[in-house]
Amino acid sequence: MTDKPHKSGYAAIIGKPNAGKSTLMNRILGTKISITTHKPQTTRHQVVGIYSDDHTQIIFLDTPGVITPKYQLQKAMMNTVERARKDADLVLFIFDPTDTHPTDEVIELLRTINKPIFLVVNKIDRISSEKAEQKVSLIQNQLKLAGVHYVSALQGDGIPELIEAIREKLMPGPPYYPKEDLSEHPLRFFVSELIREQVFLQFQDEIPYSCTVNVISYEAGDELDRINAEIIVNRKSQKGMLIGKGGEAIKKLGIESRKTIEELVGKQVFLDLHVKVREKWRENENWVRNLGY
Ligand SMILES: Nc1nc2c(ncn2[C@@H]2O[C@H](COP(=O)(O)OP(=O)(O)OP(=O)(O)O)[C@@H](O)[C@H]2O)c(=O)[nH]1
Numbered sequence: 001m002t003d004k005p006h007k008s009g010y011a012a013i014i015g016k017p018n019a020g021k022s023t024l025m026n027r028i029l030g031t032k033i034s035i036t037t038h039k040p041q042t043t044r045h046q047v048v049g050i051y052s053d054d055h056t057q058i059i060f061l062d063t064p065g066v067i068t069p070k071y072q073l074q075k076a077m078m079n080t081v082e083r084a085r086k087d088a089d090l091v092l093f094i095f096d097p098t099d100t101h102p103t104d105e106v107i108e109l110l111r112t113i114n115k116p117i118f119l120v121v122n123k124i125d126r127i128s129s130e131k132a133e134q135k136v137s138l139i140q141n142q143l144k145l146a147g148v149h150y151v152s153a154l155q156g157d158g159i160p161e162l163i164e165a166i167r168e169k170l171m172p173g174p175p176y177y178p179k180e181d182l183s184e185h186p187l188r189f190f191v192s193e194l195i196r197e198q199v200f201l202q203f204q205d206e207i208p209y210s211c212t213v214n215v216i217s218y219e220a221g222d223e224l225d226r227i228n229a230e231i232i233v234n235r236k237s238q239k240g241m242l243i244g245k246g247g248e249a250i251k252k253l254g255i256e257s258r259k260t261i262e263e264l265v266g267k268q269v270f271l272d273l274h275v276k277v278r279e280k281w282r283e284n285e286n287w288v289r290n291l292g293y
């Protein structure tokens with residue numbers, strides 16, 4: 001097997017919100033790179049995850065779920081999808097067969113591209129193969145596919161076969177990144193994402209969609225890292241909800257966020273968390289850009 005040529009390339013992970021895109025990337029990399037929650041629109045950025053073995057390097061681009069954007073933040077999210085779609089050598093179309101709503105927007109987005117598209121049917125732990133295959137045949141009628149893969153990102157089924165199929169489509173070439181790299185974002189990015197993940201997990205309704213997280217400072221110490229971060233809300237009334245009665249809600253948010261950040265950095269963390277109001281930030285192009293989207 002030593003004469004196997006080295007291959008490398010970019011794979012965009014595209015699909016509807018909640019299809020399991022980020023879970024799939026994390027499963028492939030064997031570590032948590034991209035945050036995942038049961039709520040749709042968890043991912044807002046292009047999150048890079050680098051898979052390497054002796055003969056292969058695949059740079060995965062996790063993306064926000066495809067939606068019709070209603071405000072500026074969502075427009076920026078869809079620009080991210082568009083960029084990944086353009087930049088990648090191939091596309092993984094992550095499809096959740098348990099989703100009862102149509103998937104037309106994704107099909108529309110992928111119909112015009114001239115690169116291999118793999119249909120990755122996820123969550124097969126939750127549906128019979130007959131039902132999944134019925135849904136797949138509808139997609140096959142509308143899109144030219146390089147292959148169909150049935151996987152469970154949660155349980156790991158079908159992943160080695162998917163990696164091998166991607167490899168087959170890549171061109172011979174050297175790795176783009178050192179083989180030990182798993183991603184390319186600065187630590188601050190992961191920290192803000194982990195805090196945002198807790199906002200998604202602990203708050204309901206509009207709150208998760210109205211917040212963003214800004215890491216103001218990160219002081220790394222030998223035994224303790226000190227982080228100062230703010231949660232930015234879209235409306236004044238949301239500030240009180242985040243803080244909660246007697247500060248209970250923000251306290252819980254801080255504790256859970258700190259735990260996940262400590263797991264990431266393998267050190268003790270002191271997290272100073274504040275809430276700030278930026279009236280209608282997510283509707284404002286400049287603010288959306290300034291806040292990293
Ligand atoms: N049963 C089951 N659940 C899954 C599987 N893959 C993902 N999930 C769940 O589906 C939900 C959404 O997963 P994410 O990975 O956050 O989905 P996403 O496509 O990245 O969603 P957005 O970032 O919002 O677009 C989470 O609750 C996951 O645990 C799977 O293979 N089986």
Ligand SMILES: [Mg+2]
Binds near residue numbers: 023034042063064065
């Ligand atoms: Mg995601």
